[in-house]
Amino acid sequence: MLTTNVQFLSAEIMDVLRLFGAEDRDFAHTFRRDGDNFINIIECGGECRTFSDIWRPRDELEFKRFAKRSAKLAFYLLLSQESGKSLPWGALTGIRPTKMAYGELAAGRDFAPLFKKFCVSGGNIDIVRRVLAAQGDIYRANCGNGEDIFVSLPFCPTKCEYCSFITAPVGAVEKYIESYINCLVEEIYSLKGIISRVNSVYVGGGTPFCLSAEQLSRVYGAINSLNIGGAEFTVEAGRPDTFTPEKLEVTFRAGVNRICVNPQTFSDKTLTAIGRKHTSEQTFRAYEMASQYPFDINIDLIAGLADENIIDFSRSLDAAITLSPSNITVHSLCLKAGSRLKESVSRLAVSDIDGMIALSREKLTASGYCPYYLYRQKYQAGAGENVGWSLPGRECVYNVDTMEEICSNIAVGAGAISKRVYGGGSRIERLASPKDIPTYLNKYKEIIEKRNELFA
Ligand code: SF4
Structure with a gap:
């Protein structure tokens, strides 16, 4: 158990303990400030270590930020030296x-x-x-300017083993889907009064292609009623087994210019292990169908799935590169509370993940891709990261805007979180919609009112 004399440091220190699997050990921590000298004393297993470093905060806010940094660093140094890692x-x-x-x-x-x-x-x-460098143009153009629109379609054919997202297996919520689309469309229409310059629209899931072509058309029609002009328009179509020529045709006709084919791996064995009902053959077919249109296509891969080793991951990477999509996103497996895998895996092996990430950097760079957005999550295997790679000039505006939080995000649908961003990110106000579909259906009018207030 961790004890500390400064409570606001506790969560930050725990994050570092988790990185080393040391969250169950006993540590007594004392923080002191002596002028610019920040001192962290850590007692553990009968030993006492003192770490001190220099920080020059200008105000109370910065003092707290620097105190957190110095405490994290002290624990990192202690555990890194102790473990040799x-x-x-x-x-x-x-x-x-x-x-x-x-x-x-x-x-x-x-x-x-x-x-x-x-x-x-x-x-x-x-x-x-x-x-x-790669995201620089988008960052400069959108920092403090315009807004992005997110439309949530939180349905999937089945739930993947590692997924903690709010998405619902479509079979379990089928009876709500028509009502959901009606409410969603009403919510989208309600944005007319609050948008100014739309930088991008992102229809995300789940797996938006779970819906029929006719249902997708209704959602697209509502979006296009907003006069989004030449804004980037992405649909995270999703799992390959949901692709049909009809859905792709209505998607293209609606003006969508980017879609995602998300296999996560090209190994059929792994796909079965993670609870997917499609094969790599279906991924190739979905990609082939989608490439009949001039979409920018993104392929998502995950490093660290099931029992995959670096050779399995390398094969998936090669398969994705051979298809030559404009974007490839490489995630490190992340197991949050709520995923079924989280219940059975207490700690994630790190050795191969580092190798997989290094390999992805090497192969994607050699194939002409540039890393253009990057983020990290808690509980990520090997303390890794997620990186979006793009062919030059084909970067996704939505990903840069939302990862850097440089302009407002107006989000509709269940589980969506709107963010009003002030001053290019200096202050952010949030509004979250209910995650549960029936609750969302009951409350969506209230959400519309609150959103109107937030963006007034
Ligand atoms: S496809 Fe994505 S959102 Fe859907 S269950 Fe799998 S990981 Fe979750």
């Missing part, structure tokens, strides 16, 4: 690396020295630098 993102937890980098650049400093202080690997400093 260093982690690729060092003591960086609970903050998006790119946001931290932008913070340093805004203060007129390079971000590398701060990252080095946090023991971030040279490879990760390099990838952040490449991400900032």
